[in-house]
Amino acid sequence: MNEPGRLELLHLAEEALHRLAPGLPADAAVLLRRLHAEVPSAELAAPEGMAAAAASLFALAQDRPPGITRLRVLPPAPGQGAHAVAEVVTDDMPFLVDSVLGALARQGRVVRQLLHPVLAVRRDAAGALLALEEGPGSAPAGTAAESMMRITLGAAPATMLPGQPAAAADDWPALQAALAKALADTRIAVADFPAMAGLLRGAEAEVAPRAEPGAIGFLRWLAEENYVLLGHRRLALTAAGGLAPVDAENLGLLRDTTLPVFDVLRDPGSLPPPLREALAAAAAVTVAKANMRSTVHRPQHADVVVTQIPGPDGRVAGLRLFLGLFAASAYNRNPRSIPLLAEKVARILAAAGYDPEAHDGRALRNILDTWPRDELFQAPETE
Structure with missing residues (x-):
């Protein structure tokens, strides 16, 4: 120019x-x-x-x-x-x-x-x-x-x-405060990214004894620039059956201990379904939506990948919450190419009982291939 x-x-x-x-x-x-x-x-x-x-x-x-x-x-x-x-x-x-x-x-x-x-x-x-x-x-x-x-x-x-x-x-003070928070949160998320990425890699080994291959592959897939890590929190299972945050492992946006991620975390009787599922034997890795909009990158409700932490006896001793956003490219990927989703889609297709090469089978496959990724991650297979 x-x-x-x-x-x-x-x-x-x-x-x-x-x-x-x-x-x-x-x-x-x-x-x-x-x-x-x-x-x-x-x-x-x-x-x-x-x-x-x-x-x-x-x-x-x-x-x-x-x-x-x-x-x-x-x-x-x-x-x-x-x-x-x-x-x-x-x-x-x-x-x-x-x-x-x-x-x-x-x-x-x-x-x-x-x-x-x-x-x-x-x-x-x-x-x-x-x-x-x-x-x-x-x-x-x-x-x-x-x-x-x-x-x-x-x-x-x-x-x-x-x-x-x-x-x-x-209301210029409110505008300046919002910008200041976004900039501060961005700095924190970027500074803590290496530590959060290391914990995500470590979570593969933690869930390996209990997880299906697709779940382990999913964590690996996340680490391949398919997930923007914004926060990490470790929750330890207490003797009373509740969940208590381990403050030393609060990273990124979750350094802020007032951010609950989900509305309820300490009352086991009212834990949100993703956490109840993650505490069960069959859910070594689950995906949910947080109750907060991200202040970093995209102003949408953040995603949460929940992984189990085993204790010395092999039973679940806690959970890791990886707060973040799926990369924009992930929303354009065929779900059958994404670990965890691929297995979920296969189970849904098998349960439907349609011939995969017949009209109804191809139609259902197309519906699942184009279903919003957020909903596909979180919706129960029975729905």
Whole structure:
């Protein structure tokens, strides 16, 4: 995107930036260029608007101690434009954009424009900005990749998700809090991912003595980038027959001990069906839906993979809850190619008694192949 008209517009924007804030270092112009690098030429703002956007985000980026996210929501105001703006400066990591957009959707906010350069940034030990590198690609020695976002919001909120009430038009503190939580949760989930992945691999060995081959294959399949791990909690079976969390093994989003995953966990008489099933001999691995929407990646109800933990006597001594989201590609896979589901589909087809090559058999197979994966995982075979 280096056509002459575009280059001239960016040059005018740099001149406007120098007039707007003559004391800014040359790195502010680097941010201006990178901030608008992916914007189609026809959608570029006026030079003064581009300059103001770069100056504002550059100011936010001036000081960011290690591991800290800088975030602010700028309400509409005279001289600042008719639309609210959210600005973010943080370490680059997976799921940032998805999580921010999910938080905005939960707040019923419409996104007019998202600018999101990832820059190589040099800071001192306290986090003061020293330099921005011009070129994209891997960060040179002494720099770190930082994600910088400037999000322009629609003038009025709208209900974006089923069951979510529209936010008040001027409740900017609530919007900032929602964005802060999404960004913090993303950081935690990414930081704990290696530990959670290790526990998922270890769960294969834990369930092996009791599990069907399909269940073990399913855990292996999850680990092959088919499941976005967001949290882990270990529940120990108590002497009274209840379940107690082992806080030292709370990881990811489930570091938050107030998140119950299911509504009831400690009263064995009212455990949800997935947990009752997981405590029975025939359910070494089960899949359920959590009672919470994910704040990371996609704003949908999270999935929970429940695995048994055997005690020294071979009996079930506890459960592991792996909170996450199935990868988008998993929803497009034929269920007969997914371990656990493949065996379930085969049992349903066999129980139906149809000739698999006859019309009715092929019709039932097509129904199961196209059935929503979430429902297919959780529905009892008798239904």
